[in-house]
Amino acid sequence: MNKRPLYFDYAATTPVDERVIKVMVECLGFDGNFGNPASSSHAFGQQARQSVEQARRQVAELVGAQPEQIVWTSGATESNNLALKGVAQARGVPGGHVITSQIEHKAILDTARQLQDAGVAVTYLVPNADGVITAEAVSEALRDDTFLVSLMLVNNELGTLNDIRAIGQVVRERGALLHVDAAQGAGKVAIDLAQWPVDLMSFSAHKLYGPKGIGALYVGPRAEQRLQAQIHGGGHEGGLRSGTLATHQIVAMGEAFALAQSGFAEEHATIVRLRERLLEGLLSLPGVRLNGCAKQRIPHTLSLTFNEGEFNSAALSTSIAFSATSACNSASNAPSHVLLALGHDARSASRTIRLSLGRYSTEQDIDQAVNLIKAAVASAPAFWAIAP
Structure with missing residues (x-):
């Protein structure tokens, strides 16, 4: 299995x-x-x-x-x-x-x-x-x-x-x-x-x-x-x-x-700690940016956009369960209306992933995810940067 x-x-x-x-x-x-x-x-x-x-x-x-x-x-x-x-x-x-x-x-x-x-x-x-x-x-x-x-x-x-x-x-x-x-x-x-x-x-x-x-x-x-x-x-x-x-x-x-x-206080503190570990690992990558206010937010949900030529989402499809948009949008395969409202175009929306943490997330999960995403960035096809 x-x-x-x-x-x-x-x-x-x-x-x-x-x-x-x-x-x-x-x-x-x-x-x-x-x-x-x-x-x-x-x-x-x-x-x-x-x-x-x-x-x-x-x-x-x-x-x-x-x-x-x-x-x-x-x-x-x-x-x-x-x-x-x-x-x-x-x-x-x-x-x-x-x-x-x-x-x-x-x-x-x-x-x-x-x-x-x-x-x-x-x-x-x-x-x-x-x-x-x-x-x-x-x-x-x-x-x-x-x-x-x-x-x-x-x-x-x-x-x-x-x-x-x-x-x-x-x-x-x-x-x-x-x-x-x-x-x-x-x-x-x-x-x-x-x-x-x-x-x-x-x-x-x-x-x-x-x-x-x-x-x-x-x-x-x-x-x-x-x-x-x-x-x-x-x-x-x-x-x-x-x-x-x-x-x-x-x-x-x-x-x-x-x-x-x-368990509110304890769980919130744990999620904050895991979020900081995840961001520390991913924002060090070139061209990665966090969507939405960095302070006025919950720690559980992160939306990250990668530059063209620097992200291969297909490399992650079997190793990490994440979303490109909300679950209710996924069936239509349309760009996220939320990202479009923030000024993204369809291409940058397609290079955006939502990572959300929860009660069963662990430091090991965070570290493995960071390594997998870094590998996906390294393996991104160079032609993406010049594709029409």
Whole structure:
């Protein structure tokens, strides 16, 4: 059996932590906690409901929310759809204005285009040279009819970090709601929704060592009466998201968020140390540059561009698992819209790789990756530099 490549694609998905798998499996099978949480008339359903509510508390505790403000969804994509479409439809009047940015995840950009088709005006903010959306840019774009601003906490390709607290203050002063896609930020950034001026926030378990197919949406007090359900049938989750709750996945997401909270400081320090080791090895190469702000970022995700003639990505394809763009862009084989928004052309975007670190990254992984990338640079075909 061939040796598996080094894993440097934690931003795409994380492996499920063994401790999370354990509590997840305990909700499967006849001897497990398999009941329907909505079946309140017997012990099986009651036990499942207790586990679901414990998980709701665990998610809330990591982000400084109240448990009743957490709505279960199938993932951040559904949460984003519920936030954007739900707020737009709850207004009961046509038109209006939404602000987002050119470097959002496709779950936001595609949903924003759906709103445009429905008659909503949408402004797509251009990031600054550091790959950041500033509060000043948001302030300048706000209009009297702006009802929602949707921006990510951490960019999924660059790792850059928006100042959501400053942005939220500007948005709140104008009476609009602020939605934040925090799929890449939860567990990596200290979030306090009790203090942050944020009205809606999206989460996904599989970015935080939980299973795929489960997520949540935080619904703050200003958004409670300004959100319309997108999935109907039973009135689950306070009427905002119908459907039988997936106890095993919800319990697993709760455990994943609890582990992230208990190990936050130690894990962050480890990732910082590994990131510095990786950068020290790669930025010494000629013509390599880091995309996005060097300081206003999380340490987990790095986007690096190599000069023409100095990088042979094919040499790495079987030895390192990395991304050239986000996982959701890879299927289309198109240049990264994030890099294009930062001023890259298609060629420089094609010479860019995203390396993302995580819980199971080691110093040995870092050193091996640096050596493999250096070898790929050394073996780059010289004709690349003069290719049309």
